[in-house]
Amino acid sequence: MLELRRLRLLAEFARRGSIAATAAALGYTPSAVSQQLAALEREAKVALLDRTARSAELTDAGRRLAERAEEILILVEAAETELSSQADTPVGRVVVTAFPTAAVAFAPALARSLRDHPQLTFVLRQTPGPEGAIRQVQSGEVDIALVDDWSGKLPGQPPSALKFFHLRRDPLVLAVPADHPLADRSRAVDLQRLREESWMAAPPGEPSRQGVERLLDTVGGARPVPWEFEGLHTILSLVAKGIGIAAVPSLGMAAGIEGVVTRLIPGPPIVREVYAVTRAASVRRPSVAVTLRAIYSAASDVQPPLPEE
16 A cells, blocks of 8 residues: 555655755655655555665656656545535635735735634745745645746646636836935936936845846846845835835835835836635635635735825
8 A cells, every 4th residue: 555645755756856855845854755765665566766875866667656646646635625625614724825025915814814714724934936836835835825927927837736816916116215306206207317226126036036127127227236135125124224226016015114105117017917826626625715715805905005106
């Protein structure tokens, strides 16, 4: 009999490509993962991994079993969903991961909605990039991921095991110190002035940096970004102190930052799309369904301070 927990490890190994990455993703030690996969080989009575002193890769048999493991895990979750859907009350634990601005902006509304379900345990984590968040949904580490897309490539052709739900569009806005000339709402934002400003942004590779780079390309001739900081709150706090200006997603202003004025950016809007991603088999599970409804409500209700023309 093949043990379900070990099949999950094998499926995760097929996605991650190494024992170390599998261990890190699922919270095990590499030694524990290696031992469990060895135990699965004994159960299967066939070699599943080719091991060397420094690496391991799936054999043909291992690859076939990993594909079957994915199918088995989906069927098991579907069966669990069917059983739980017969219950009237959402119960159990739902884990959501979100990019940081969504976590901060949506958390109050989610807490208000979900406290009406005392038998439901809600866990909210943060994962910066969409790729990692989607992998966590696929592996079963989380039930729902809130992801942002600056490139317009999502959802593309998602695996049949996943469902994407569009939540909202989130435009890039200009954040300037309250005493800055650009904060004067009686005047239109001058593109030439933007070219001359000192900019702050997230480091290259961060999702929000893609939007900033598009803006700077649009402005044309802008100086390179002289200051890079991790964390939108850090950037906005420095804007408030007059260190420079920034272009930020409007959701980042939902919590309210004193000393910062937001302005609309001239030209075509630069936006990111915000999605909720979950496994298709879990959509009908009452605990997941009620959490998705709460997320929809939170995404609709959150209204950041409106920037001025």
